[in-house]
Amino acid sequence: MPEFSSTEIDDLLELDLVTRSSRILSAYLGDEIAPETVYQRVKAAFTFPAPVATVSEDIASLELFHGPTLAFKDFGGRFMAQMLAQISNGEKVTILTATSSDTGAAVAHAF
Secondary structure (H helix, E strand, O other), X not given: OOOOOXXXXXXXXXXXXXXXXXXXXXXXXXXXXXXXXXXXXHHHHOOOOOOEEEEEXXXXXXXXXXXXXXXXXXXXXXXXXXXXXXXXXOOOOOOOOOOOOHHHHHHHHHO
């Protein structure tokens, strides 16, 4: 598992969402998928903001409801769709979703 030093974390926090996310994900993916490819897939997945709202002094909240289905699952679903597209090599993939909550909608929309 990758580890990030305090300095590296501070540097990551200065980056925009797409760049920061792709660098963190690339650390986990190693040499399986090129960093530029990860960046392009993250850029395609995260086309909406994830603002940090101040709640009070020293307390903030990351707003994860700004995606197309208004669910935090848009982040995981859209990234999963991009990665599956990357590794499927253009082959047809069947995705089945069924749920009564926002998971199915987020995943279905992502694909």
